[in-house]
Structures are given as structure tokens and as C-alpha cells.
Amino acid sequence: MQQLSGKEVAVVGGGPAGLLAAQRLAEAGCRVHLYEAQATVGRKFLVAGHGGFNLSNAEDATLFAGRYAHRAPDFRRFLAHFSPTDLRAWATDLGISTFVGTSGRVFPQAHHKPADLLRAWVARLQALGVVLQVRHRWLGFGPNGALHLRHEATGEQTTVRPAATLLALGGASWAKTGSDGAWLPELERAGVPVRHFAAANCGAEVAWSEFFREKVGRQPLKNVALSCAGATVRGEIMLTDYGLEGTPVYALTPQVRAQLAIGGPALLHLHLKPDLSPAQLLDKLARRKPGKSVASFLGEALRLGPPVPTLLRELGPATFPAAPSEAAALLANLPIPVTSLRPLDEAISTAGGVAWEALNEHLMLHARPGTFVAGEMLDWEAPTGGYLLQGCFSTGAWAARGLLQWLEMS
Numbered sequence: 001m002q003q004l005s006g007k008e009v010a011v012v013g014g015g016p017a018g019l020l021a022a023q024r025l026a027e028a029g030c031r032v033h034l035y036e037a038q039a040t041v042g043r044k045f046l047v048a049g050h051g052g053f054n055l056s057n058a059e060d061a062t063l064f065a066g067r068y069a070h071r072a073p074d075f076r077r078f079l080a081h082f083s084p085t086d087l088r089a090w091a092t093d094l095g096i097s098t099f100v101g102t103s104g105r106v107f108p109q110a111h112h113k114p115a116d117l118l119r120a121w122v123a124r125l126q127a128l129g130v131v132l133q134v135r136h137r138w139l140g141f142g143p144n145g146a147l148h149l150r151h152e153a154t155g156e157q158t159t160v161r162p163a164a165t166l167l168a169l170g171g172a173s174w175a176k177t178g179s180d181g182a183w184l185p186e187l188e189r190a191g192v193p194v195r196h197f198a199a200a201n202c203g204a205e206v207a208w209s210e211f212f213r214e215k216v217g218r219q220p221l222k223n224v225a226l227s228c229a230g231a232t233v234r235g236e237i238m239l240t241d242y243g244l245e246g247t248p249v250y251a252l253t254p255q256v257r258a259q260l261a262i263g264g265p266a267l268l269h270l271h272l273k274p275d276l277s278p279a280q281l282l283d284k285l286a287r288r289k290p291g292k293s294v295a296s297f298l299g300e301a302l303r304l305g306p307p308v309p310t311l312l313r314e315l316g317p318a319t320f321p322a323a324p325s326e327a328a329a330l331l332a333n334l335p336i337p338v339t340s341l342r343p344l345d346e347a348i349s350t351a352g353g354v355a356w357e358a359l360n361e362h363l364m365l366h367a368r369p370g371t372f373v374a375g376e377m378l379d380w381e382a383p384t385g386g387y388l389l390q391g392c393f394s395t396g397a398w399a400a401r402g403l404l405q406w407l408e409m410s
């Protein structure tokens with residue numbers, strides 16, 4: 001047993017939540033040991049970097065907190081403690097300037113690569129004295145706050161006893177980055193209430209006909225609106241040979257999941273011309289001349305070129321309705337039956353993990369006083385758009401604050 005002395009604390013998990021927590025704890029004077037199972041830290045953070053690297057969002061605080069749905073009241077607190085403005089200042093302090101895109105999303109300036117940010121961050125942690133112990137997998141708890149660890153290269157097992165611990169072990173998608181969710185049964189065994197993982201921000205599967213798959217393959221539908229169970233999201237979707245991808249599909253994952261849970265399929269409704277008012281759409285459809293083919297009429301009058309006619313034939317009635325009102329209803333409300341969500345490992349994020357009833361307001365486990373939890377391993381979900389990373393940063397900072405207060409009191 002290695003007794004870590006005084007203010008020696010352990011952070012387990014080297015994703016954005018754990019790294020930020022380690023930084024805050026080290027800045028407050030703790031001697032931090034960061035244990036990471038992989039050979040390097042921040043692997044999923046780098047994966048996020050390949051897809052645009054959307055760090056946060058510049059939208060108003062109330063709207064922002066609302067992105068975390070029923071956890072909004074908690075996230076209001078976390079975001080007030082480490083806000084999107086704080087995140088941008090943090091990046092600037094590491095030499096990485098950011099900008100707000102037209103959609104309100106916050107990105108690093110184009111000349112800063114994700115690896116530049118991670119490299120600067122790791123250098124800062126080392127300068128603060130954080131001891132980065134990579135290839136160290138947390139296996140479970142021992143008595144009196146002890147942590148069992150295994151060196152992934154040598155297989156050697158050790159036990160350490162820090163003054164306090166912060167777990168930031170991530171969700172359960174993209175297992176190759178280290179976020180394999182294998183910690184969940186271990187916490188369950190330790191008496192911590194958990195929720196099983198579910199895919200969030202992922203594609204949806206549709207049982208297309210063979211004809212559709214071959215003809216359409218992979219094609220975008222731009223500027224559409226997608227609805228499910230009363231929620232509507234605008235944007236671009238991608239038709240693929242297995243179903244649908246794209247921001248509106250990802251954002252509706254909670255609604256689709258809920259419908260599938262009560263016995264699928266779940267129904268998405270597609271509006272192909274959301275910029276037109278119902279009257280405008282009707283007016284355009286009323287101008288259709290007899291004899292004009294559906295495909296050329298849709299292309300010319302409504303700029304609905306391929307693959308829309310094929311999609312309408314696949315999901316709509318056998319013949320395009322002659323009555324303008326029926327045609328308008330079809331274009332504004334095309335039902336798409338979803339048979340399932342894409343596999344967990346492909347998802348951008350996961351719902352499930354440590355249940356909120358397991359935690360006090362400082363994100364400390366009731367079952368393990370002195371052990372705090374942050375990041376995606378907590379049971380929350382949010383859409384893409386910078387809300388995921390910001391949520392991890394903010395919970396990391398909040399849990400670090402709780403840990404510091406706990407150390408002062410103990």
C-alpha cells in the first residue's frame with residue numbers, strides 16, 4: 001500500500017473532465033496523481049478534434065443550461081462555476097485562441113490543431129507538478145479510500161491511498177479511445193447506483209428497401225426539419241444505406257430512444273421545405289401542370305432534386321398525391337420509421353452511468369465519502385454543439401471544487 005501524503009489526491013481518467021479537474025486541484029496546491037489506463041491521455045478529446053472540435057457554445061446561459069434537459073438546474077450551477085467564457089479564457093491561457101462560428105459554436109482558431117491544445121495542456125499540468133501515470137488502470141476500491149490499480153504493460157498491481165479521489169472515467173462509446181465503460185459494474189459492486197449505458201447523439205437505422213439502398217446510397221438532404229415526439233430540429237441530414245445520420249438525428253436521440261423503449265419502431269417526421277409557410281407550399285404545389293413528371297416538378301418548383309422523389313416513393317404513397325393539400329402534407333410531414341439506434345460504440349456520447357441519486361450536490365459519492373465524479377460518466381446527455389465538452393469541463397471544475405472543500409473539512 002502506497003500512502004499518499006497530506007494533500008496528495010488521485011484523479012482517475014485522463015479525458016477533458018479529469019485533466020481539467022487535475023489542473024484546478026494542482027493550482028489549488030494539491031499534489032495530484034493522474035491515473036490513465038491508456039498509453040496517452042485525451043484520446044477521445046483528439047477524436048472530437050477530428051470532427052470540427054467544437055469546444056463550447058456562445059449561447060445565452062439559460063438556453064445553454066436547458067440543453068441538459070431535466071438536469072438543467074444542476075448544470076446551471078456547474079456552468080456558472082466554469083462557464084463557456086471561462087473555457088475560452090482557459091484555452092487562451094494555454095496559447096489557443098478561439099472564435100464563435102455563425103451557429104454560435106466555439107472553435108479553436110483554424111491554425112490550432114487539437115493536438116496543439118492537448119500538448120500545451122499536458123505541459124501545463126506537468127509544470128504544475130501533476131504526476132501523469134499512464135497505463136494505470138483503476139480496478140476498484142479498497143478499504144478507507146484505497147484504490148487498486150494495474151499497470152497495463154507489466155500487469156503489476158498496486159494499491160494507493162490518496163487523501164481524496166476524483167473519478168472521470170468517461171462514457172461507453174469509442175472504446176478504442178479508452179472510454180469502454182468497464183468501470184460501471186465495479187461501481188455497482190461498491191454500492192453506487194448506476195444506470196445502464198445507452199447510445200446518445202448517434203445515427204438511426206431505417207429498413208430501406210434494397211432498391212432504395214442501391215439507388216440512393218449516401219446523400220445529404222439540406223435545410224430540412226426533423227421532428228419526433230413534439231421536438232423539432234433544423235439542419236442537414238444524411239441518408240445512408242443503413243438509415244440516417246446528421247445533427248437533427250443526433251439531437252432527437254432521446255425521443256427516438258424513448259419511443260423504441262415502449263415497443264418500436266420510432267417515428268421521425270421529415271419536413272422537406274421548412275422555410276416555406278404552409279400557404280406558400282400549397283401555392284407552389286397548386287401550380288403543377290398536368291403531364292409534368294413528379295421528379296421534374298419537384299426539382300423545378302421546389303428545388304427538391306434527387307434523392308427526394310426516390311425517398312417519397314420509398315416512404316410515401318405509391319403515387320404522388322394529385323391534390324395540392326395532400327402533397328403539401330406529405331412534403332411537410334413525411335414519416336420515417338426508425339427500427340433502432342446505431343450501436344453504442346459508434347455514438348458520439350452515451351447516456352447512463354453514475355445515477356444522480358448516488359451523489360451529493362458537490363458530486364461526491366454518498367457510498368464513498370471523499371470520492372468525487374465528473375464528466376461523461378455521470379448520467380446526463382446533451383446534443384452536439386459544444387455542450388458535451390463544456391459539460392465535462394464544468395463538472396470537472398465543480399467536482400474539483402467539492403473535493404477541495406472536503407479536504408479542508410477533513
Ligand SMILES: Cc1cc2nc3c(=O)[nH]c(=O)nc-3n(C[C@H](O)[C@H](O)[C@H](O)COP(=O)(O)OP(=O)(O)OC[C@H]3O[C@@H](n4cnc5c(N)ncnc54)[C@H](O)[C@@H]3O)c2cc1C
Nearest residue numbers: 013015016017037048054138169170178179375376388389
Ligand atoms: C467522434 C466524436 C466527436 C466528438 N465531437 C465533440 C465536439 O465537437 N464537441 C463536444 O463538445 N464533444 C464532442 N465529443 C464528445 C467528447 O469528446 C466527450 O464528451 C468527452 O471526451 C468526454 O470527456 P470525459 O473526460 O468525461 O471522458 P473521456 O474523454 O472518455 O475520458 C475518460 C478517460 O478515462 C480513461 N479510463 C476509463 N476507464 C479507466 C480506468 N478503469 N482506469 C483508468 N483510466 C480509465 C479512458 O482511457 C479515458 O482516457 C465527441 C465525441 C466523439 C466520439
